[in-house]
Amino acid sequence: MSYPEVIYDRATGVAADTVAKHAEPQPLVFYAGWFCPYVQRNWIALEEKGVPYQYKEVNPYKKDPHFLAVNPKGLVPSAEVNGKALYESLVINEFFEDFFPDTPKLLPEDPVERARARIWIDYISKTVVPAFRQLVLAQDPAEQSKALSNYYEALKPFIEQIAPGGPYFLGAKFSLVDATIAPWVVRDFIHTKYRGYERSAAGEAWEKYSQAIETRDSIVNTSSDKEYYKQIYAKYLQD
Ligand SMILES: N[C@@H](CCC(=O)N[C@@H](CS)C(=O)NCC(=O)O)C(=O)O
Structure with a gap:
């Protein structure tokens, strides 16, 4: 499936309010596209954990040079932490689990x-x-x-x-x-x-x-x- 050439450039509705709350710089930068279901997996986990993060809207089909420098694969979701880029939604969700140990756990202990x-x-x-x-x-x-x-x-x-x-x-x-x-x-x-x-x-x-x-x-x-x-x-x- 290919996404349309032109994608609306920002989140709308309730998601737009959440974006506005996460505009300030933070050690964790979340490169996201409002439209992307893989992004939403990670976004949900961040909201569940209630941790600080900076939301940056990216159109992965335009491949902005800064974004490509962060993640040469050019895919959203990506997370930038300590100058390193992480990607793949399932890996990122497991990373949040490890990186924020004192937040609500989203995987069972057993x-x-x-x-x-x-x-x-x-x-x-x-x-x-x-x-x-x-x-x-x-x-x-x-x-x-x-x-x-x-x-x-x-x-x-x-x-x-x-x-x-x-x-x-x-x-x-x-x-x-x-x-x-x-x-x-x-x-x-x-x-x-x-x-x-x-x-x-x-x-x-x-x-x-x-x-x-x-x-x-x-x-x-x-x-x-x-x-x-x-x-x-x-x-x-x-x-
Ligand atoms: N397997 C990846 C899929 C991510 C993905 O396909 N993202 C799309 C947007 S929904 C993308 O960035 N596409 C850009 C491209 O294909 O160049 C994940 O789980 O994170």
Whole structure:
């Protein structure tokens, strides 16, 4: 999937207020793009931890020379700490966990549960996110219907593992598993409007989980207005 040539240059809605609160220089610089779901994974973790960070909006498709000097890969999210660049959203979230030890933990302490959380983070990355992307890309009706079934299939094993009663994947405590999938829950209104997707079709547990995710403060506070997300996918959608 390719993003549009022209991307709105800043966050909107509640996310814009969060950006404004993080304009001052800090030892941790977070290079972000408001539109990017991978960025939102890290942004959610920073908000959950309540740590100081400087938010810098970057258009990764314009490759500003300073940004390329920080991160030669030229991808957002990136974090700059002590003059070093870190990238890859899953690595950055684990880094926050290590770098800010006295903040709310987003991975379980128990080694077995910790490993299990990582298994489902990996599952989201390798199975749920690609299925979501295929559903965006699908154009003719037969392709769309197949991609929709595949998306429900991809969600199924994840849904079966949501802690009974939730509200979060591991139970009462919000974790990196939730932060990893949340940006795709925030953006699923696209599939509801254009691809016939219904959360309820994936079952009550998924509906409740999605609701808990999209109303969580850290997620609300890092989400832009829906119309701007829609523009990102516009070339794949027919009104
Ligand atoms: N695997 C990376 C993916 C990051 C990514 O694809 N970011 C996109 C924006 S959503 C980007 O920076 N693209 C710029 C490019 O492809 O040149 C992660 O998890 O951080």
